[in-house]
Amino acid sequence: DAGVTQSPTHLIKTRGQQVTLRCSPKSGHDTVSWYQQALGQGPQFIFQYYEEEERQRGNFPDRFSGHQFPNYSSELNVNALLLGDSALYLCASCLGSGANVLTFGAGSRLTVL
Amino acid sequence: QQQVKQSPQSLIVQKGGIPIINCAYENTAFDYFPWYQQFPGKGPALLIAIRPDVSEKKEGRFTISFNKSAKQFSLHIMDSQPGDSATYFCAASSINAGNNRKLIWGLGTSLAVNP
Numbered sequence: 001d002a003g004v005t006q007s008p009t010h011l012i013k014t015r016g017q018q019v020t021l022r023c024s025p026k027s028g029h030d031t032v033s034w035y036q037q038a039l040g041q042g043p044q045f046i047f048q049y050y051e052e053e054e055r056q057r058g059n060f061p062d063r064f065s066g067h068q069f070p071n072y073s074s075e076l077n078v079n080a081l082l083l084g085d086s087a088l089y090l091c092a093s094c095l096g097s098g099a100n101v102l103t104f105g106a107g108s109r110l111t112v113l
Numbered sequence: 114q115q116q117v118k119q120s121p122q123s124l125i126v127q128k129g130g131i132p133i134i135n136c137a138y139e140n141t142a143f144d145y146f147p148w149y150q151q152f153p154g155k156g157p158a159l160l161i162a163i164r165p166d167v168s169e170k171k172e173g174r175f176t177i178s179f180n181k182s183a184k185q186f187s188l189h190i191m192d193s194q195p196g197d198s199a200t201y202f203c204a205a206s207s208i209n210a211g212n213n214r215k216l217i218w219g220l221g222t223s224l225a226v227n228p
Contacts, residue, residue, distance in 0.1 A: 004156070033215065042119075042202050042218030043157070055213045090156050098212040100145045104156030 002027060004105035006091050012111045013081050021076040021108045025093030031055075032074040033102065034066060035090040043090055049074050050097040078110075086112045116140055117205050119219025126193055127227050134188045134222045136203035141184070143205040147216070148177065148188050151200045160201070161188070193226045200224070 005024045013019050025032050031050045035043035045058035049068035063079045072093075078085055088109050092102040118137045126132045138146075147162035163170045163177045163186065170177045174191040190197055203219040 035216075040221075042204075042220050043216070045215040045217070048213060048215060050213070055211060056209065056215060058215065092156075098208050098214050100147070100162065100206065100214065101159060102216065104149075104158065106154065106156045 004091055004093050004103050006089075006105035006108050008108055009106065010109045010111075012113060014113050015081055015083060017081050017112075018077065018079045019081060019110060021078075021089050021091075021110070023074045023076070023091030023093075023105060025072050025074070025091075026103045029093035029095050029103065030072050031094050031097045031099065032068060032072065033092045033094075034074070034076045035092065036060070037088040037090055037107070039087070046076070048097060055097050081112045083112050086110060116217045117203060117219045119203050119222060121222060122220070123223040123225075125225045125227065128194060130193050130226070132190050132193055132197075132224055132226075134201055134203070134224075135185065136187065136219050137183075137185045138205050139184065140205070140207065140217075142207040143217075144208070145206045145214075146177070146179065146186050147204050147206075148175070149202045149204060149218075151202065151221075157202060190224075193224075195226045195228050198224055198226050 033048040034046040037043040047057040048055045052068045068074045088107040090107045091105045148160045149157035150160045151157040161172045176189040179186045204216045
């Protein structure tokens with residue numbers, strides 16, 4: 001049973017560029033959340049998707065956007081990249097938007113130069 | 114404003130020791146308190162979790178102690194092993210009016226267990 005899969009695992013971008021990160025939830029899960037984890041810090045909640053809608057959002061600018069597809073997979077898009085966007089981006093899935101138990105992927109490491 | 118405060122930032126113990134990691138929270142609406150373990154290059158993995166109506170929970174060598182009145186909770190690792198060397202995060206969550214949850218995380222504790 002595959003867990004949460006994320007792609008790409010690593011990528012390097014330059015300031016001002018745009019990036020798309022992808023996530024496939026664990027089999028049987030229908031809700032996807034995205035977190036940003038800066039080096040040496042705890043994850044910060046970006047947003048949550050359920051039933052193809054953004055259900056709640058953390059304190060992130062509109063440059064961060066997402067999408068959930070009918071098969072429950074999700075994308076995170078970041079526009080106009082800043083150096084400070086360099087981080088590990090984690091995708092977590094669960095069954096139901098109010099569920100407690102999250103399963104995390106290994107993350108996508110984004111470096112902005 | 115850090116809603117979940119975690120200490121210490123790093124911890125070194127000898128094999129067999131009992132490392133203790135502490136967390137404090139402010140929001141009394143939090144109703145779920147998990148601990149996650151993260152190894153380098155991996156995503157966080159749920160270790161153990163507790164609800165505020167319980168004062169202690171044990172799973173194997175891991176124990177959570179919860180003090181609702183003090184708004185504090187802690188993780189104890191019994192008979193620690195070198196394989197427990199990882200970063201540990203406490204977190205807290207509550208459910209909003211739309212039946213949605215999000216996790217608020219501590220800053221993490223880097224644990225090293227020496228052989």
